[in-house]
Amino acid sequence: MLYERVFKPLLLRMDPERAHETVTTALKLAQEIPGAPAVFDRYAAKPEPRLSVKAFGLKFPNPIGLAAGFDKNCRMSRVLPALGFGFLELGSVTLRPQKGNVRPRVFRLPEQSAVINRQGFPGAGARACAARLARAGKSPVPVGINIGLNADCPPERAPQEYAQTFKILEPYGDYFVVNVSSPNTEGLRELQERRKLEKILEAVRAENKAGKPVLIKISPDVSDAGLFALVETAKSQAAGIVAGNTTVSRPGVPASAGDVRGGLSGKPLRALSTNLVRKIFRLSGGAVPVVAAGGVFTGGDALEKIRAGACLVQLYTGLVYRGPGAPRAIARELAELLAQNGFAGVSSAVGTGA
Ligand SMILES: Cc1cc2nc3c(=O)[nH]c(=O)nc-3n(C[C@H](O)[C@H](O)[C@H](O)COP(=O)(O)O)c2cc1C
Numbered sequence: 001m002l003y004e005r006v007f008k009p010l011l012l013r014m015d016p017e018r019a020h021e022t023v024t025t026a027l028k029l030a031q032e033i034p035g036a037p038a039v040f041d042r043y044a045a046k047p048e049p050r051l052s053v054k055a056f057g058l059k060f061p062n063p064i065g066l067a068a069g070f071d072k073n074c075r076m077s078r079v080l081p082a083l084g085f086g087f088l089e090l091g092s093v094t095l096r097p098q099k100g101n102v103r104p105r106v107f108r109l110p111e112q113s114a115v116i117n118r119q120g121f122p123g124a125g126a127r128a129c130a131a132r133l134a135r136a137g138k139s140p141v142p143v144g145i146n147i148g149l150n151a152d153c154p155p156e157r158a159p160q161e162y163a164q165t166f167k168i169l170e171p172y173g174d175y176f177v178v179n180v181s182s183p184n185t186e187g188l189r190e191l192q193e194r195r196k197l198e199k200i201l202e203a204v205r206a207e208n209k210a211g212k213p214v215l216i217k218i219s220p221d222v223s224d225a226g227l228f229a230l231v232e233t234a235k236s237q238a239a240g241i242v243a244g245n246t247t248v249s250r251p252g253v254p255a256s257a258g259d260v261r262g263g264l265s266g267k268p269l270r271a272l273s274t275n276l277v278r279k280i281f282r283l284s285g286g287a288v289p290v291v292a293a294g295g296v297f298t299g300g301d302a303l304e305k306i307r308a309g310a311c312l313v314q315l316y317t318g319l320v321y322r323g324p325g326a327p328r329a330i331a332r333e334l335a336e337l338l339a340q341n342g343f344a345g346v347s348s349a350v351g352t353g354a
Contacts, residue, residue: 003323020136029090037078044081044140056213056239061088062331068146074129084328097125118262120184121148126168133172145173159203167207181219181245194229213239220244226273227329242287266317270295281309281354299333307353
C-alpha cells in the first residue's frame with residue numbers, strides 16, 4: 001500500500017512533531033478546498049447494525065474514535081471522518097493560547113510501537129478553535145472536545161478556567177471531556193482528587209445550559225482508592241469516563257528506551273488501560289459509560305477493551321504506526337470478530353470479559 005511503502009518511511013524519518021505538522025497541514029489544506037468537506041462526508045462511516053453504538057445520548061456509526069491530542073487545534077474536523085472514524089475527540093484545548101514545553105517533546109519508540117510525549121498542551125486557545133469549528137461546519141460523526149488547562153493557571157482558578165473554555169466551545173461539541181490526567185502539566189493530575197474534580201464539574205455544569213454530555217479523562221496511574229472516588233464522582237456528576245491517558249510508568253519498555261520524561265502511549269500501555277477499563281466497569285456495575293484508549297492497533301485490541309467494559313474505543317499511537325487506513329481496518333476487523341464470536345452488536349459484547 002502507498003502509505004506503508006512511501007509515506008510511512010518518509011514520515012518516520014522526520015522528527016515526530018514535524019511529521020505530525022506536515023500531515024496536519026496537508027489535511028487542513030484539503031479540508032479548505034471549496035466543496036471538499038461535502039466530498040469527504042461521502043467517505044465517512046455509515047451506521048452498520050453490528051457496529052453502531054448509542055452512548056450518553058449520542059449515536060455513533062462505529063465505536064472506533066480518534067483520541068485527543070492528534071487534532072489539538074480543531075483544524076481537521078471535516079477531513080478526519082473520511083478515514084472511517086466513528087467519532088473524533090479534538091483538543092486538548094486550553095483557554096488561552098500557549099506554546100507548551102520546549103522541543104523535542106515527542107519521541108517514537110518504533111520497536112515497542114510506542115510514543116513518549118511531553119507536549120504540555122501547545123495550542124491556539126479556545127477562541128481560535130471555536131472560530132475554526134464554526135467555519136468548518138458540522139462533522140458527519142459525533143465530535144467531542146477535550147478541555148485542558150493552561151500551564152499558568154493557579155489551581156484555585158481551575159474550575160473557572162475549565163468552565164470558561166467549555167462555554168466558548170459549547171456550541172461546537174457533541175460531547176466534552178474534562179482532562180485531569182495529562183502528565184505534562186504540573187499539578188493537573190492532582191485535580192483528579194474528589195473535591196477538586198467536583199468543583200470543576202460543578203462550574204462546568206453551571207455553563208452547560210443544553211445539558212451536553214461531559215466526561216472525565218483519567219490516568220491509568222491512579223491508585224485503587226483514587227479510582228473508587230473517581231467512579232463515584234462520575235456516577236453522580238459525569239456522563240462517562242475516558243480511560244485513559246498516557247502513563248508515566250514504563251511497562252514493557254527497556255530502561256534505555258524509556259528513559260525519557262513524559263507520558264507513554266501505544267502497545268506497552270494496552271494491558272494497563274484494559275485493566276483500568278475493567279476496574280471501572282466492575283466498580284460501577286456497568287453504570288458508567290467508558291471510552292477506552294491505550295494501545296489499540298487492531299480490531300482484536302478494540303474487542304478486548306469492549307469486553308472489559310468499554311462502549312467506545314479511541315486510538316492515537318495506532319494511527320501513527322498503522323497509518324490512515326487504521327480506523328477503517330480496525331472497524332472492519334471488529335465487525336468480523338463480533339460476528340465470529342456470536343455478538344449481534346457492540347453493546348451485547350460490552351463487559352462480557354470484565
Ligand atoms: C503526541 C500525543 C499527544 C497527546 N495529547 C493529548 C492531549 O492533548 N489531551 C489528551 O487528553 N490526551 C492526549 N494524548 C493521549 C491520547 O489521547 C491517548 O489517551 C493515549 O495516547 C493512549 O492512546 P494510544 O495508545 O492509542 O495513543 C496524547 C497522546 C500522544 C501520543
